[in-house]
Amino acid sequence: MMSSSTSKMHHLDLQLQTTLMATTTFSHLTQASLCFFPPYNFVPSLLNSLLHYNRRSLQLSCSSLSSNDNDHNLRVVFAGGGTGSNVYPAVAIAEELKTSNPACEFLFVGSPNSIESTAVTSAGYNFAPVLSLCFSPVSSITLFQLCSSPCRFVKSLIQCSRHLRDFKPHIVVGTGGYVSFPVCLAAKINNIMVVIHEPNSAPGFVNSVLALFAHKIFVAFNSTVDSFPRNKCVVCGNPVRLSLRNPVSKAAARSHFFPGYGESSDSEKDKVLLVLGGSLGANAVNIAMLNLYHQMLRQNNGLYLIWQTGVETYDEMDSLVKNHPRLYLTPFMHCMDLAYAAADLIVSRAGAMTCYEILATGKPSILIPSPHLSEGNQFRNASLLADLAGVTVITEEDLDSCTLAIAIEGIFRDKKKMEEMSERALKAANPKASAEIAKHIFSLVRQSIKSGEIAKE
Structure with a gap:
């Protein structure tokens, strides 16, 4: 019979294999686009190196699982930006989590010199800047555009991974915007739970992709459910500031x-x-x-x-x-x-x-x-x-x-x-949207700790 530690390690390894498969597919798409950009042909191998590095880091961390955890020191990373619609819901959720549990710790990740950097610091929360993917908020984005800037994307992904390893969050909450993509992808690579929030009546490109590996998808309107996997969706409205x-x-x-x-x-x-x-x-x-x-x-x-x-x-x-x-x-x-x-x-x-x-x-x-x-x-x-x-x-x-x-x-x-x-x-409107989302976040983290999907500390 497998020991508790071995069982947890096996469970984490299975999840990581799934993540590696998904990210390898992304790497292959990137490699296909790079035939048009010969100077960037090194990028797929760099992505694979990053993946294997994180796998080794995860395996080492599994051996230090502790049994004396409590959820009083919940750590949450928020990723979103570009417009107020992607920033203020994150601030509202953080306010609700802090009200429910004053011991919670937060880190907001976004682009430097942006609306999110100003709004987050004004609200009194810690902010970590990462390299922006440099897509305009007034034009549509395609997968080809995303892959045509591989150096910038990989550098952003590495920065996000460093912030996540330093902060050690229990969960990452993506609230939309291009900057949320590398943060949430880095979280998945590092085997950190990801949930997303979609404020619009129809999702944008980034949340449509992140929905593939998000544990839960919080949506504002009933009509939005049709755009996502229904079994992951929770209709709760948009969180508004306290x-x-x-x-x-x-x-x-x-x-x-x-x-x-x-x-x-x-x-x-x-x-x-x-x-x-x-x-x-x-x-x-x-x-x-x-x-x-x-x-x-x-x-x-x-x-x-x-x-x-x-x-x-x-x-x-x-x-x-x-x-x-x-x-x-x-x-x-x-x-x-x-x-x-x-x-x-x-x-x-x-x-x-x-x-x-x-x-x-x-x-x-x-x-x-x-x-x-x-x-x-x-x-x-x-x-x-x-x-x-x-x-x-x-x-x-x-x-x-x-x-x-x-x-x-x-x-x-x-x-x-x-x-x-x-x-x-x-x-x-649902005035209790932020409270409902906070309740789900607490519940997801507790369940994951109990099942051994994330380490207790």
């Missing part, structure tokens, strides 16, 4: 943006329009608002405007927009909880997290999906919210100041419609 789940009062939020708010006006009749141009900026939305904002403020004394232009377009907008006591102009919104709490109506792009935060806060909205982002995710997100919550969708092709003005005025004038949109939005 601050959004504990909103401040509308009056307090408005006073933050407009000091002295309510002192000289009838606040019961006031309306606040929140315009979100995205973290970088949406030119079409900004231009439509530029031709509209002054007339709207002049005609309606009870209208207030909070306008996030985006970082890259702020200087231009700031030079063109006239100061007004009922206008708050900013390049980036650092206090989204206050912005949502203050708003009566939102005009926004249709990024995954923005859409779900609109649902979670129960705000009527007008969505203008970007036609430039990869794989048409924003249009699908906006269409789904139109079905779920009755939001108004304006395509960029149809967008101008007149169309936008008619849509805004039509919603503001129909109080019953605003109440209905708010009720439907709240009904469609």
